[in-house]
Amino acid sequence: MLSVHTSPLHQPGTGDAGGMNVYMVELSRALAEQGVEVDLFTRCRGEGGPALEDLAPGVRVRHLRAGPRRALPKEAMPDLVVPFSLALLKQKQRYDLVHSHYWLSGQAGRIASFGWGIPLVHTAHTLALVKNAHLAEGDSPEPELRIRGERQVVGDADRLIANTADEAEALRSLYGAAPPRTEIVRPGVDLRTFGPGAGRAAARARLGLPKDAFIPLYAGRIQPLKGPDVLVRAVAELLAMAPELRRRLLVPVVGGHSGAGREGSMWRLAAELGVADVLQACPPVPQERLAEWYRAADVLVVPSRSESFGLVALEAQACGTPVLAAAVGGLPTAVWDGVSGMLVRGHDPVEYARRLRWLAAHPQARELMGQAAVRHAQGMSWRTSAARTIDVYEDARAGAYDRMGGVGQGRRHAPAPTAPLSWRNEKAVVQV
Structure with a gap:
């Protein structure tokens, strides 16, 4: 190879x-x-x-x-x-x-x-x-x-x-x-590394995250193609729709900058839109630690503009976390729309915000999606x-x-x- x-x-x-x-x-x-x-x-x-x-x-x-x-x-x-x-x-x-x-x-x-x-x-x-x-x-x-x-x-x-x-x-x-x-x-997906483990509460305790927070996770390289700006704008729209969520919203961004000349643009945009306080920058981590982040999250957000497959979506599902993703490239294959997660046509931040608001308000539905996500991912070894x-x-x-x-x-x-x-x-x- x-x-x-x-x-x-x-x-x-x-x-x-x-x-x-x-x-x-x-x-x-x-x-x-x-x-x-x-x-x-x-x-x-x-x-x-x-x-x-x-x-x-x-x-x-x-x-x-x-x-x-x-x-x-x-x-x-x-x-x-x-x-x-x-x-x-x-x-x-x-x-x-x-x-x-x-x-x-x-x-x-x-x-x-x-x-x-x-x-x-x-x-x-x-x-x-x-x-x-x-x-x-x-x-x-x-x-x-x-x-x-x-x-x-x-x-x-x-x-x-x-x-x-x-x-x-x-x-x-x-x-x-x-x-x-x-x-x-x-x-x-590596099912030996990515699995439900001891569950969400245990993962949050190990990572030092609030147990009652609503946590949409971003995991991957920070580059325009991956759509981090879509996530930031969606978070701003979400807080405009439901300002009461600010007290319990936490958005970890696990990944490093990639590409030339755009470093810091995601964080500048977050500051401009007034949502920097709910975003948490986290460095890239080994696979075993990444699995803990997946388990700790309520939903993984993958707003990519182009994606040949989207392995992070499959990894998160194996850990029992539903996925909110763009309906591009291989993501419609990786994510079972309406069952193990949700797909969004286009990159309108308002659409992502609406889905996030619904997920925040329906914890039982998130749990059912997470269970279906594990079964879905286990079929792809x-x-x-x-x-x-x-x-x-x-x-x-x-x-x-x-x-x-x-x-x-x-x-x-x-x-x-x-x-x-x-x-x-x-x-x-x-x-x-």
Whole structure:
């Protein structure tokens, strides 16, 4: 597996780390439990760790030297695709298949697939054209460089894994993905970490939260695409509708800032709207601690403008917490509308405020939704996701074998991939 711009070891909710990091870790563990050995390759950022780390039995994280040994913005990453790929091709281990995550890794995957003569499976996680269609006001669109790069990866991959039918349709309609090469595999949830535990009261006691508060929770990176501004405006609308709620309303925001030039904007907006007193900033936390936050909350709010799946919604439901989410991307799959949570069409803060007010006034309904949420989430395990992914891997290997006329399982005689898109050194792939 390849993850050029973020390490599976990074704390979700910080920088560029989020649901994709969780996805890679949990899928790899589940694959290993079913007999598939996994090496996760990422870029060495000079953080002092060893070049090879064991993540779980059968799962290793390998750090490759490519570019400066420090954290770099995602915008600088296209220039590192070729150096990363060259370092990757020097590995002596023989692999059966390469699985890339996000378009930058897909570019490196194209080179590795050709150089090693093995199939390429790609999971996009997010798509530029989808993101650009749902930008927040003032947010920067994804560049044409990324769009062209995504088209290359979609065209070259032996199989594309989409989280939902909506994502599969976007790959087909926006990027021309061939339907026979596009497979739908729903992500899962780690049911060993995320579960109801000892319940809401116990979780609040451990976190030091008021036992009688109404607590809508935000968990994730703080960036315009995730809609934190929608939540802040919804809280302001809620208090305008029901000012009596102020004395018992608490809105924890568990996550870190992501992206350039927007740090603090959520908190400035909260101050401008007079609701900063009910918001509580909390740093990103490990998965076990995050589960406590889910259990402590009355509802998780996910007002994203675009979301390939929304793993936080599934995690919260597994902990017995209903979800109030935007009806975008994979969230209608993750949340059973009207049963395990509520979906909102659009991003009108008033609509979110109305739902929050109703939830605050109906604790028994929240409890019933929470019980249904646990049952809903328990039907989506990483074990099932891994079994389905193995099927995709085998199909990709068989397809590569067939194209070679039954010679081997790779693509050593297939046409070389076109040069990876970069701001510099675009001809370097020819040397590979």
